[in-house]
Amino acid sequence: xxxxxxxSLTASEKAGLDKAGSDRIGVTRAWVPWAWSGFLIAMLAxxxxxxxxxLLIGALTTTNPVVEGYSLADISIGNFLAVVMNPNxxxxxxxxxxxxxxxxAVAVAIGLAxxxxxxxxxxxxxxxxxxxxxxxxxxxxxxxGVAWSILGSPKTGLLNLLLNKAGIPFRFDLYxxxxxxxxxxxxxxxxxxxxxxxxxxxxxxxxxxxxxxSGASATRTMATVTFPxxxxxxxxxxxLSFVVMLGIxxxxxxxGAPANxxxxxTYIFALTAWSPPRYNTAAAVAVILMIVTGVLxxxxxKIVSGRSYTTVAxxxxxxxxxxxxxxxxxxxxxxxxxxxxxxxxxxxxxxIAAFRKFLFIKDIPALFEAKQYGWQHFIKMFDNPLTIxxxxxxxxxxxxxxxxxxxxSFAIGYTITRTRAPGRRMIDVITTIPVAIPGLVIxxxxxxxxxxxxxxxxxxxxxxxxxxxxxxxxxxxxxxxxSLLQIHRELEEAAWICGRGTLSTIxxxxxxxxxxxxxxxxxxLFILSMRELGSSLFLYSSGTMVMAVQLxxxxxxxxxxxxxxxxxxxxxxxxxxxxxxxxxxxxGRGSGAIKPDIAPTGVVRSG
Amino acid sequence: xxSELRVEQLRKVFTTTTAQGSALKAAVDxxxxxxxxxxxxxxxxxxxxxxxxxxxxxxxxxxxxxxKIVIGxxxxxxxxxxxxxxxxxxxxxxxxxxYAVWPHMTVRQNVAYPLKSRGVKGAAQDNAVRDALDLVxxxxxxxxxxxxxxxxxxxxxxxxxxxxxxxxxxxxxxPLSNLDAxxxxxxxxxxxxIIKRVGLTALYVTHDQTEAVVLGDRLGVxxxxxxxxxxxxxxxxxxxxxxxxxxxxGATNVIEGRLVSRDGAFGVxxxxxxxxxxxxxxxxxxxxxxxxxxxRPDNVALNPAGEGRNRFLGGVTSRHYQGTQxxxxxxxxxTAIEALxxxxxxxxxxxxxxxxxxxxxxxxxxxxxx
Numbered sequence: 001x002x003x004x005x006x007x008s009l010t011a012s013e014k015a016g017l018d019k020a021g022s023d024r025i026g027v028t029r030a031w032v033p034w035a036w037s038g039f040l041i042a043m044l045a046x047x048x049x050x051x052x053x054x055l056l057i058g059a060l061t062t063t064n065p066v067v068e069g070y071s072l073a074d075i076s077i078g079n080f081l082a083v084v085m086n087p088n089x090x091x092x093x094x095x096x097x098x099x100x101x102x103x104x105a106v107a108v109a110i111g112l113a114x115x116x117x118x119x120x121x122x123x124x125x126x127x128x129x130x131x132x133x134x135x136x137x138x139x140x141x142x143x144x145g146v147a148w149s150i151l152g153s154p155k156t157g158l159l160n161l162l163l164n165k166a167g168i169p170f171r172f173d174l175y176x177x178x179x180x181x182x183x184x185x186x187x188x189x190x191x192x193x194x195x196x197x198x199x200x201x202x203x204x205x206x207x208x209x210x211x212x213x214s215g216a217s218a219t220r221t222m223a224t225v226t227f228p229x230x231x232x233x234x235x236x237x238x239x240l241s242f243v244v245m246l247g248i249x250x251x252x253x254x255x256g257a258p259a260n261x262x263x264x265x266t267y268i269f270a271l272t273a274w275s276p277p278r279y280n281t282a283a284a285v286a287v288i289l290m291i292v293t294g295v296l297x298x299x300x301x302k303i304v305s306g307r308s309y310t311t312v313a314x315x316x317x318x319x320x321x322x323x324x325x326x327x328x329x330x331x332x333x334x335x336x337x338x339x340x341x342x343x344x345x346x347x348x349x350x351x352i353a354a355f356r357k358f359l360f361i362k363d364i365p366a367l368f369e370a371k372q373y374g375w376q377h378f379i380k381m382f383d384n385p386l387t388i389x390x391x392x393x394x395x396x397x398x399x400x401x402x403x404x405x406x407x408x409s410f411a412i413g414y415t416i417t418r419t420r421a422p423g424r425r426m427i428d429v430i431t432t433i434p435v436a437i438p439g440l441v442i443x444x445x446x447x448x449x450x451x452x453x454x455x456x457x458x459x460x461x462x463x464x465x466x467x468x469x470x471x472x473x474x475x476x477x478x479x480x481x482x483s484l485l486q487i488h489r490e491l492e493e494a495a496w497i498c499g500r501g502t503l504s505t506i507x508x509x510x511x512x513x514x515x516x517x518x519x520x521x522x523x524x525l526f527i528l529s530m531r532e533l534g535s536s537l538f539l540y541s542s543g544t545m546v547m548a549v550q551l552x553x554x555x556x557x558x559x560x561x562x563x564x565x566x567x568x569x570x571x572x573x574x575x576x577x578x579x580x581x582x583x584x585x586x587x588g589r590g591s592g593a594i595k596p597d598i599a600p601t602g603v604v605r606s607g
Numbered sequence: 608x609x610s611e612l613r614v615e616q617l618r619k620v621f622t623t624t625t626a627q628g629s630a631l632k633a634a635v636d637x638x639x640x641x642x643x644x645x646x647x648x649x650x651x652x653x654x655x656x657x658x659x660x661x662x663x664x665x666x667x668x669x670x671x672x673x674x675k676i677v678i679g680x681x682x683x684x685x686x687x688x689x690x691x692x693x694x695x696x697x698x699x700x701x702x703x704x705x706y707a708v709w710p711h712m713t714v715r716q717n718v719a720y721p722l723k724s725r726g727v728k729g730a731a732q733d734n735a736v737r738d739a740l741d742l743v744x745x746x747x748x749x750x751x752x753x754x755x756x757x758x759x760x761x762x763x764x765x766x767x768x769x770x771x772x773x774x775x776x777x778x779x780x781x782p783l784s785n786l787d788a789x790x791x792x793x794x795x796x797x798x799x800x801i802i803k804r805v806g807l808t809a810l811y812v813t814h815d816q817t818e819a820v821v822l823g824d825r826l827g828v829x830x831x832x833x834x835x836x837x838x839x840x841x842x843x844x845x846x847x848x849x850x851x852x853x854x855x856x857g858a859t860n861v862i863e864g865r866l867v868s869r870d871g872a873f874g875v876x877x878x879x880x881x882x883x884x885x886x887x888x889x890x891x892x893x894x895x896x897x898x899x900x901x902x903r904p905d906n907v908a909l910n911p912a913g914e915g916r917n918r919f920l921g922g923v924t925s926r927h928y929q930g931t932q933x934x935x936x937x938x939x940x941x942t943a944i945e946a947l948x949x950x951x952x953x954x955x956x957x958x959x960x961x962x963x964x965x966x967x968x969x970x971x972x973x974x975x976x977x
Contacts, residue, residue, distance in 0.1 A: 210709075217695060228709075
């Protein structure tokens with residue numbers, strides 16, 4: 001038991017496989033760790049490398065994988081460049097960059113102001129404001145898009161009806177670039193908030209006090225000390241929200257389509273929906289999306305891992321909150337306004353649309369006529385067998401994703417953090433690749449990987465689940481690694497000394513201690529896969545319809561009542577699941593076990 | 608440039624919210640003292656005693672409930688009169704426990720920052736920065752980012768930054784507590800030398816007695832928001848005002864008894880065993896009152912030479928050899944006390960009989976009810 005890496009896996013071999021056949025104690029079989037690493041790499045190759053390679057091949061060739069199968073015959077960079085030069089692609093790329101840049105600017109303005117109000121001022125009820133401010137993170141983008149189209153469509157939007165009744169000539173038009181930017185901005189402000197609030201909170205207040213003592217005014221202190229110090233956090237939050245917006249399908253699909261504004265994501269889906277489908281072009285555009293995302297994620301990681309300005313503070317003097325005097329009611333008012341716009345208004349819109357027979361509202365009293373309201377949309381929705389089928393399918397996919405993803409993430413996390421298995425650096429690197437791949441691109445890659453193989457995965461629930469596992473594996477592995485790193489190595493070593501093998505130690509020591517983390521990671525996988533739209537778009541079939549795609553179907557079918565009703569059903573389902581996760585990770589549960597802290601961070605990348 | 612600091616009846620009351628409801632707690636309770644221009648005063652006490660809050664009130668970072676802070680004849684804080692000058696207009700220097708050097712600036716930028724706030728430009732700025740860096744011996748590091756410096760160097764940057772504009776008063780909030788032990792010793796001596804060379808008035812806060820004794824012209828011992836004693840180090844060590852100060856200076860042996868009689872500076876105390884101990888009286892205590900006698904272990908003499916008063920028979924109950932000194936548990940006067948003997952040879956075995964000598968001038972009598 002000198003080499004723990006070899007020993008650990010030898011022990012697992014002993015404990016698990018041929019205990020009876022082992023005649024000598026302590027035999028070290030060198031091939032076992034190699035076999036284990038090989039197995040993990042093979043799994044990752046199957047989940048991540050193979051589909052990505054197929055996507056690249058698709059982008060470089062012109063053969064239709066459905067009709068002609070895969071062929072490398074005409075592989076050429078020219079095919080890819082031809083797509084890049086296409087003016088439609090350029091327009092989609094341009095629109096995507098404008099929408100995301102605009103949305104990021106709005107998100108930074110709101111998120112930064114929110115962080116300052118919550119961390120640094122004496123605004124009343126700021127704890128409540130802070131937690132309510134995270135709610136937009138949990139709203140699926142498609143639902144947000146639907147809600148805002150109900151509110152702000154130029155002709156029938158509820159807000160415009162109100163303006164009309166009030167005799168105000170102004171009209172909102174959410175079906176526009178400013179509309180997309182606005183909705184992006186308000187929904188992704190919490191990302192910027194999370195980063196900057198943490199930076200403000202972790203900053204040693206003495207840094208600002210020293211500036212005050214040095215004779216600097218409040219504004220000068222903010223400009224020369226506070227801002228430069230939280231700049232990395234602001235940049236990081238900016239890049240992250242930009243990347244997430246870039247990969248979102250739901251919002252631009254709902255708000256952009258009526259105005260003929262296509263962004264990269266909607267353009268990719270449109271390509272596969274053409275007849276015949278342009279799979280090669282879709283792959284090429286997906287590669288463009290992947291490259292842009294990859295560069296931005298790389299920059300973000302560089303900033304995060306770069307020089308950290310959070311200095312070692314001595315005694316923790318809580319930052320003295322700024323006394324705003326009566327202005328604190330203004331900041332409270334602004335925070336409430338934000339929450340009203342981002343949470344209350346869309347919810348009201350969904351409720352009205354879901355329960356009202358007709359969305360047309362004559363005047364204000366008509367809004368409150370009880371006989372206008374009823375369950376008719378819900379009844380109609382559940383009359384459609386696809387509704388229930390999609391819910392059941394989503395739950396099935398969620399369960400498969402949670403189990404497969406949870407097990408694989410635990411195996412990878414354990415191998416990376418606790419063993420000296422060969423190739424574990426490589427495993428670590430491959431695991432992080434999907435961070436830079438938007439969900440939609442994963443969808444296209446999986447489509448390319450399996451659509452040409454007869455009798456394969458394509459068209460089953462498994463392909464959805466595997467795509468989700470690949471998409472979310474960086475998050476779950478990271479969360480589990482954090483959990484595992486908190487378990488002191490000596491706890492494990494003590495079990496080895498007591499005569500346990502590796503598998504037995506994992507089962508009796510590591511798993512029980514990491515259990516809350518593992519359970520939370522699996523629940524999170526379940527939630528994320530329930531709401532995932534981007535990758536599902538390319539992988540569902542008539543028999544494997546899932547909730548998110550079915551919602552899009554209802555929306556595109558034009559029945560706004562049923563769409564709103566189904567949105568509410570999904571929100572309630574997600575709400576129950578998220579409360580359950582919070583309950584699982586609540587403090588004081590499970591004695592001595594490591595507390596997970598992944599619920600908000602996990603949703604971060606998924607949009 | 609260096610000014611007198613006067614703190615008058617400073618009080619700072621916090622509202623603490625507990626399960627039983629909210630209660631008022633005085634973090635600083637009626638503290639008054641004066642620091643002469645050019646003098647270094649150290650406030651000493653356990654954490655939570657109010658020393659840092661006092662310092663932060665002087666800085667203007669904390670607002671007291673009542674009281675007055677007067678610097679160089681000008682009132683800077685007087686909440687009753689509505690006077691609360693913000694920190695930036697007080698012209699004070701402050702060194703923080705966490706250094707608080709700005710990590711996004713170089714050494715030079717850090718030190719020049721307060722000068723820029725004051726509109727000092729060009730050659731005047733350069734000269735001031737150079738002088739300050741010379742003073743802390745960091746001239747060679749002027750253009751390094753501060754993040755490349757060691758903890759001790761960062762603290763010296765903080766010191767240069769706080770002195771570069773020749774403030775009226777220098778405030779130091781446990782400036783050495785984040786450094787490792789060896790560095791702390793060196794910087795401790797440097798600090799006093801530098802402050803004295805510039806001739807600054809300084810208020811220094813620490814929980815470390817040795818640091819306080821070496822650095823301060825006078826020490827103030829605080830506890831529960833109250834300033835118990837403010838005096839020169841030798842006065843604090845040789846005539847602590849009360850039992851807490853005595854304990855803080857290391858007088859950990861406490862013998863209970865009752866005052867029998869008093870004769871000038873000394874009194875006679877009857878202890879549990881009935882024996883009489885002669886001890887020094889700092890307080891006005893009536894005979895018959897229960898008292899406590901405190902003394903430091905190093906003042907307990909085992910088998911002292913010659914004849915003398917205050918000699919008692921005792922037994923060694925345990926021995927802790929510590930290399931250069933030995934600590935004995937001695938049972939004497941019906942109680943157990945500690946005795947410390949310097950030297951690498953331990954002279955007494957466990958269970959041996961010894962004569963215990965308690966020098967009367969090192970035994971201090973305090974009322975038992977405090």
